[in-house]
Amino acid sequence: MFEEYSMAELTDILFMQGFAGLILFSVLVLMALGLAIIFGQMGVINMAHGEFMILGAYTTYLTSHIFETYLPALFDGYFFVAMALAFLVCFALGVLVEWGMIRFLFKRPLDTLLATWGLSLILQQSYRTVFGAREVGVTLPEWMMGSYSMTETIEVPINGIFVMVLTLFIASGVYFLMFRSLWGKQVRAVVQNRPMAGAVGIDTGKVDRYTFGIGCGIAGIAGSAFTMIGSTGPTSGQLYIVDTFLVVVFGGAQSLIGTIASAFTISQSQSTLEFFLSGSMAKVITLLIVVGILMLRPQGLFALKIRQ
Amino acid sequence: MQQRSNIRFMSRQEVLGYIMLAVILLAIIPLSLDVFRLNLIGKYLTYAFVALGLVLCWGYGGILSLGQGVFFGLGGYCMAMFLKLEASDPESTKIQSTPGIPDFMDWNQITELPWWWEPFRQLPFALSAIVLLPTLFAFIIGVAMFKRRVGGVYFAIITQAIAAIMTILIIGQQGYTGGVNGITDLRTLLGWDIRSDSAKVILYYVCSAALFICLLLSQFIRYKKLGRILVAMRDREDRVRFSGYDVANFKIFVFCLSAMFSAIGGAMFTLQVGFMSPSFVGIVPSIEMVIYCAVGGRLSLLGAVYGTLLVNWAKTIFSETFPELWLFAMGALFIAVVMAFPNGLASLFKRYIEPKLPAWYSGKTMVSKAPIIEKDSSMETAHANALGSEENIGSSKSLAKPETAVTVAPRTDEKLEGGVYVD
Numbered sequence: 001m002f003e004e005y006s007m008a009e010l011t012d013i014l015f016m017q018g019f020a021g022l023i024l025f026s027v028l029v030l031m032a033l034g035l036a037i038i039f040g041q042m043g044v045i046n047m048a049h050g051e052f053m054i055l056g057a058y059t060t061y062l063t064s065h066i067f068e069t070y071l072p073a074l075f076d077g078y079f080f081v082a083m084a085l086a087f088l089v090c091f092a093l094g095v096l097v098e099w100g101m102i103r104f105l106f107k108r109p110l111d112t113l114l115a116t117w118g119l120s121l122i123l124q125q126s127y128r129t130v131f132g133a134r135e136v137g138v139t140l141p142e143w144m145m146g147s148y149s150m151t152e153t154i155e156v157p158i159n160g161i162f163v164m165v166l167t168l169f170i171a172s173g174v175y176f177l178m179f180r181s182l183w184g185k186q187v188r189a190v191v192q193n194r195p196m197a198g199a200v201g202i203d204t205g206k207v208d209r210y211t212f213g214i215g216c217g218i219a220g221i222a223g224s225a226f227t228m229i230g231s232t233g234p235t236s237g238q239l240y241i242v243d244t245f246l247v248v249v250f251g252g253a254q255s256l257i258g259t260i261a262s263a264f265t266i267s268q269s270q271s272t273l274e275f276f277l278s279g280s281m282a283k284v285i286t287l288l289i290v291v292g293i294l295m296l297r298p299q300g301l302f303a304l305k306i307r308q
Numbered sequence: 309m310q311q312r313s314n315i316r317f318m319s320r321q322e323v324l325g326y327i328m329l330a331v332i333l334l335a336i337i338p339l340s341l342d343v344f345r346l347n348l349i350g351k352y353l354t355y356a357f358v359a360l361g362l363v364l365c366w367g368y369g370g371i372l373s374l375g376q377g378v379f380f381g382l383g384g385y386c387m388a389m390f391l392k393l394e395a396s397d398p399e400s401t402k403i404q405s406t407p408g409i410p411d412f413m414d415w416n417q418i419t420e421l422p423w424w425w426e427p428f429r430q431l432p433f434a435l436s437a438i439v440l441l442p443t444l445f446a447f448i449i450g451v452a453m454f455k456r457r458v459g460g461v462y463f464a465i466i467t468q469a470i471a472a473i474m475t476i477l478i479i480g481q482q483g484y485t486g487g488v489n490g491i492t493d494l495r496t497l498l499g500w501d502i503r504s505d506s507a508k509v510i511l512y513y514v515c516s517a518a519l520f521i522c523l524l525l526s527q528f529i530r531y532k533k534l535g536r537i538l539v540a541m542r543d544r545e546d547r548v549r550f551s552g553y554d555v556a557n558f559k560i561f562v563f564c565l566s567a568m569f570s571a572i573g574g575a576m577f578t579l580q581v582g583f584m585s586p587s588f589v590g591i592v593p594s595i596e597m598v599i600y601c602a603v604g605g606r607l608s609l610l611g612a613v614y615g616t617l618l619v620n621w622a623k624t625i626f627s628e629t630f631p632e633l634w635l636f637a638m639g640a641l642f643i644a645v646v647m648a649f650p651n652g653l654a655s656l657f658k659r660y661i662e663p664k665l666p667a668w669y670s671g672k673t674m675v676s677k678a679p680i681i682e683k684d685s686s687m688e689t690a691h692a693n694a695l696g697s698e699e700n701i702g703s704s705k706s707l708a709k710p711e712t713a714v715t716v717a718p719r720t721d722e723k724l725e726g727g728v729y730v731d
Contacts, residue, residue: 101643105647114645238591
């Protein structure tokens with residue numbers, strides 16, 4: 001099947017495909033980070049995670065509109081404001097949800113799945129009511145459009161690079177938060193031994209609440225980044241949840257490195273397979289491989305040893 | 309009366325419950341509704357098979373599968389493949405470029421029937437495939453997961469992923485599966501027109517009868533030692549393991565059984581509705597099926613049927629009048645059923661209706677208006693109840709081996725947490 005390509009063209013295609021895989025990787029990491037934090041901390045899978053992302057995306061959409069109408073001079077920088085807002089909005093909603101719902105279901109993780117699924121349905125319908133069923137897109141500022149040509153045949157889109165840089169930034173931010181701050185120390189203490197953490201004076205309820213909020217906030221940032229590479233509709237969140245869940249589960253519950261490694265594996269295998277097969281078969285095979293590996297190694301790639 | 313409650317795997321209340329359901333399904337509904345509505349109820353009942361499987365698997369076994377749609381779909385597709393092959397005989401498909409193969413294959417430039425479609429020309433093969441194929445699939449998943457002690461949230465997520473894979477696969481392989489539209493335009497079963505009014509009524513009865521067989525089988529399992537081990541396993545898995553039982557085998561069994569029920573439901577669905585499509589396989593329908601079970605009461609076999617009927621009926625009403633409100637209602641239902649009444653309709657019945665029923669219902673020798681006293685208020689209420697250790701005050705001798713109610717609603721909020729199973 002490769003006869004019609006020359007060697008140089010093949011390398012270029014491979015490179016471009018690899019780059020597309022990297023963008024997918026960044027998006028997956030952004031989406032999975034928030035979920036991984038929550039799952040690692042509380043053992044709760046937030047089925048409404050996709051909807052939190054979409055909330056971030058809609059926040060970005062609104063911000064871009066406001067900037068376009070009232071502050072056209074500052075339009076180039078709206079994206080940073082939008083991301084901060086997306087984080088705040090999702091954080092606030094996340095804290096609210098934890099306070100109103102999750103904390104009562106703490107000992108029943110399976111029920112949390114259902115309750116958060118209910119939440120996701122409600123959010124979806126709210127988006128549909130408020131923003132309409134049609135997908136919306138944002139106007140990108142000028143500097144984010146176009147692409148950067150590395151050679152004559154290789155071009156990389158600038159928004160893709162931006163998403164990658166953003167992911168790097170957020171991931172290191174989460175790393176510092178979890179492993180270099182007092183709050184992170186508390187979180188890890190609660191993960192390792194909840195009653196003992198409580199006994200030494202850590203307010204575990206508060207730690208849970210803010211962990212959930214921050215996880216949702218990161219989902220908001222992910223959604224915000226998302227608007228740069230695709231349009232947003234009320235049900236867009238659903239398209240990605242399975243991938244995101246698998247990334248988290250595949251990576252191992254309490255491991256940040258695991259999440260990143262599994263996102264990398266999944267995205268690269270998917271984009272490489274996409275070149276050989278149809279898109280849907282690539283996805284099927286990727287997911288099957290992940291499920292297969294999970295059956296052999298249920299604890300995920302990197303499992304943190306904790307006392308059960 | 310005394311004789312009745314002597315049936316070995318049911319209490320008097322349960323016998324009455326089954327009779328009541330039989331009267332509703334076999335007499336009241338068919339007599340009061342027109343054929344269109346009856347067919348609709350028949351369609352709802354096919355979901356009740358799935359809900360019933362989930363009661364066993366989730367309520368009793370503690371295994372939440374978010375991929376029951378896969379088995380429902382497999383059963384449905386097996387049936388649809390048989391019906392489709394019968395509908396596409398060379399005579400009625402002579403306008404195609406390749407007569408004798410299903411129309412969607414012809415549209416996708418496939419000129420020969422794939423080898424794995426071939427055996428579905430025989431009804432016995434198709435019928436056994438409906439039951440065996442999904443069960444086998446569930447068995448493979450079950451062995452792979454439970455033998456390695458994967459459970460809880462992990463299992464839920466993986467079954468969900470399997471549902472997603474299945475949908476993508478069916479949609480992607482359009483030429484072999486009919487793609488998004490599914491397998492449509494099914495007409496006859498061995499020459500018998502399944503679209504006629506009389507056929508719909510007959511199929512409704514067949515569906516109800518099959519549902520009753522599944523219900524009684526579940527009831528039997530639940531009453532026997534197997535059912536009790538399942539409950540024990542759900543509540544304290546390690547203790548059951550330490551007692552010498554191979555926990556994984558029980559889980560595999562109950563998961564396979566629920567898959568089989570779902571598949572029968574799927575096949576009945578295809579027969580009554582006349583098509584099968586990937587929209588009954590994916591993530592969203594699979595989770596919806598969990599809510600049918602949850603609304604009825606996750607520990608109540610009969611509740612699964614009522615829950616399914618109620619939710620679907622509400623869905624139809626809402627979609628006809630306020631389509632935009634349905635998702636709000638559905639979302640609220642999910643949250644409410646989990647947070648406010650985790651044992652569903654069954655607990656409401658136990659709490660508000662049962663105490664008001666006359667004495668012959670409970671089979672008590674003395675009339676007692678007082679609610680059943682709950683002895684066990686510890687964390688293991690549900691466990692104890694389901695194991696049948698709750699005391700039936702003044703119950704007749706026939707209940708020497710007390711088979712108690714499926715669910716007893718704990719009466720205070722503190723108990724709620726413990727009343728539901730705790731993972």
